[in-house]
Amino acid sequence: MMRILVTGFEPFGGQSLNPSWEVARALQGTSQDGAQDAQLVAVQLPCVFAQALPALQDALANHRPDIVLALGQAEGRCDFSVERVAINVMDARIPDNAGDQPIDVPVIAGGPAAYFSTLPIKALVSGLRASGFAASVSQTAGTFVCNQVFYALQHTLAGQGVHSGFVHLPLLPEQAAGWPGPSLPSWPVSVQVAAAQRALALLVAHRQQGLADLAMGGGTLN
């Protein structure tokens, strides 16, 4: 049986919702198209540098997943934003939920500068677009708690054959409505959940078929 771990974050930055957790918890217990025998567990991670990695390690040890889809909120992103790379630095523009704000501290001292996603990121983007969901490859997951979790996830699972990676999600409409400053894009939770469900079905099928990722452009000029 295919074991899937989906993580989402608690709200942060003064918000009362985080789309990543709303999506993760909605997925819990659902079956994925084409993956009837998959078992999905959703785990919430604290948006606290000092607590997120222990929670992630617990989830990995408890569920021993074949596929990990880590989700986070990225205000300003307008689509299902599939991260390519995690970098070994924490540089927090705002304090985390415990008031901690590390500047230029490695996620893992002595670790490599970066890890790539081991998800088929191009196939994911292509498959989502074919199903009507806006999606793209993102070249940076930032330097806050999402990137920290993504880096530690890839570091922990390196060489184990698990398919793992990170996706940033747009705001929910109720968040965007109250957001200060210029308007930001948002997706209703139903659309976010449907996109994530499609993504998981693609990931499961891809893994079951042992396919390589698509060679499709997903870069940016700058």
Ligand code: PCA
């Ligand atoms: N987004 C933040 C942290 C938690 C979340 O959902 C980030 O992008 O780092």
